[in-house]
Amino acid sequence: ARVVRSEGGFIWACKNYDGDVMSDMVSTAFGSLAMMTSVLVSPDGNYEYEAAHGTVTRHYYRYLKGESTSTNPMATIFAWTGALAKRGELDGNEALVKFAKTLEEACLDTLASGVMTKDLCGLAEGVETKPVDSLEFIRAIRANLEAKLA
Known part of the structure; x- marks a missing residue:
């Protein structure tokens, strides 16, 4: 309950399976796993960034048939931006860190403009939504x- 009521600002360390279960439970309070990323940190300091959700096999098969899908890529994008930012931090590559943060801002600006996949439209508040495919x-x-990088 504390996690759901919280505004963040803390680290919640869990073993992998426990983290999977907790992230699934917490996501129900917000309606979608599609916005959650996860960072796994090993005892020797290695990092793995991943989307907290599983795969969307049925959407992938529809995509292979040439059909339109509405799969939300936000968690996958943010897993990549987290990994890129960490790599940039470890290498002292500020340009890479800046690119990762700029991509995250572009994603959030897209949502704030109301453009989003159908799974999020019913959850959005305070913005007129425009449902789009993937x-x-x-x-x-x-x-x-591109506008931010120009």
Whole structure:
């Protein structure tokens, strides 16, 4: 209950399976696993960034058939930006860290504009939503990213 009521600001260390169970439970309070990332840290200081959700096999098979899908890529993108930022931090590569943060901002700006995949439209508050498919959503993020990098 504390986690659901919290505004963050703490680290919750769990073993892998326990973290999977807890993230699934907490995500129900917010309606979607598609926005959650996870960072695994080994005792020797290695990091793994991942989307907290599983795969969307049925969407992938629809995509292979050439059908439109509405798969939300936010957690996957944020797993990549987290990993890129960490790599940049470890290497002293500020440009890489800045790129990762800029991509995250572009993603959030896209959502704030109301452009989002259908799974999020019912959860959004305070913004008029425009449901789009996966490809349109990624294109909108790209346009925001390119504008920020220009």
